[in-house]
């Protein structure tokens with residue numbers, strides 16, 4: 001959400017919440033998450049068996065994954081703990097996609113044991129998978145079109161040719177043939193070549209490219225693919241001037257290509273999967289922090305009680321996150337500030353030269369679009385502790401879905417004498 005009027009809470013409500021839960025914390029909107037998931041499924045209701053495997057890395061909190069499960073989503077995992085999240089929320093194997101890369105053998109083993117859909121990143125992973133787990137009945141491959149496909153300038157994934165993921169076209173054909181010989185009987189095809197993309201053409205092109213491949217694979221190898229997975233990457237409008245993708249239009253544009261390239265060629269029905277993470281939770285989470293210092297040197301700074309450890313995107317990518325000073329939504333935005341955290345890193349800034357209302361120590365600040373790759377990217381550098389995660393439920397009540405880390409947690413993995421202070425908070 002990229003405007004002050006998008007908040008799912010107001011100043012008074014947030015003041016009350018902070019009486020129980022001290023800042024900083026992330027807060028998510030159950031209602032928003034559910035409605036958004038429903039509109040995605042609705043846009044693809046023409047496609048039998050459509051699913052969005054939620055990319056767990058965006059917001060790996062089981063309470064959130066469970067809400068999405070209730071809306072029909074599967075989970076897209078790429079690490080062992082993410083597979084455990086999917087398992088704990090009770091997702092069946094066919095609703096778990098394991099799209100990993102550079103994968104250790106215990107992770108293949110876990111995915112295999114869960115009966116998850118294994119999406120192999122590379123042709124050399126075939127013998128590796130066979131050794132570490134076995135040959136699954138259903139196998140999917142990740143395709144990297146390389147120079148055959150250019151992405152829009154500025155996309156964070158860069159051009160496919162420079163991306164570490166997936167296999168080449170020739171390898172892909174070999175991989176299906178090998179797995180068929182080894183006994184797999186069911187097949188899928190995956191690609192993911194964009195991230196945070198706001199142009200829907202890009203997804204239609206991807207669908208079109210995969211549909212063509214499906215028909216070629218069917219011709220050359222006599223293999224009927226069960227599904228294509230278009231990957232994630234649907235962007236969200238972080239900046240006020242950006243617009244969200246029209247999901248309904250995307251659904252019907254892909255339908256037109258499906259009718260031409262799959263139905264039109266008499267191919268058997270093909271399921272369409274996606275694995276969006278960001279668009280599923282990003283707009284429905286805020287990082288709530290409090291101004292604790294005002295500093296006037298060569299520039300004007302507002303120091304807040306959150307840091308890059310709570311939301312890394314601005315510091316890491318220079319990403320824009322909209323900021324609302326709660327209770328001052330209507331005030332003149334006539335002060336230019338850098339909003340800073342306490343990390344000893346000069347890029348620990350949530351905003352640079354941002355025009356905002358006059359901020360005083362004690363003001364509550366909401367940082368928008370922190371529901372994906374926010375808490376999830378948290379870290380402990382500089383002795384920073386991860387903050388809590390709250391959920392505003394559909395009935396309006398607020399629940400703690402992950403407590404904040406304590407000093408005790410920070411020391412929990414060391415047995416240095418004296419670090420187990422008994423009464424450490």
Ligand SMILES: *Cc1c(COP(=O)(O)O)cnc(C)c1O
Nearest residue numbers: 055099232233234275276277278
């Ligand atoms: C990150 C990732 C996703 C989700 O991407 P979003 O931008 O969050 O939609 C999906 N699939 C794979 C393989 C990923 O690495």
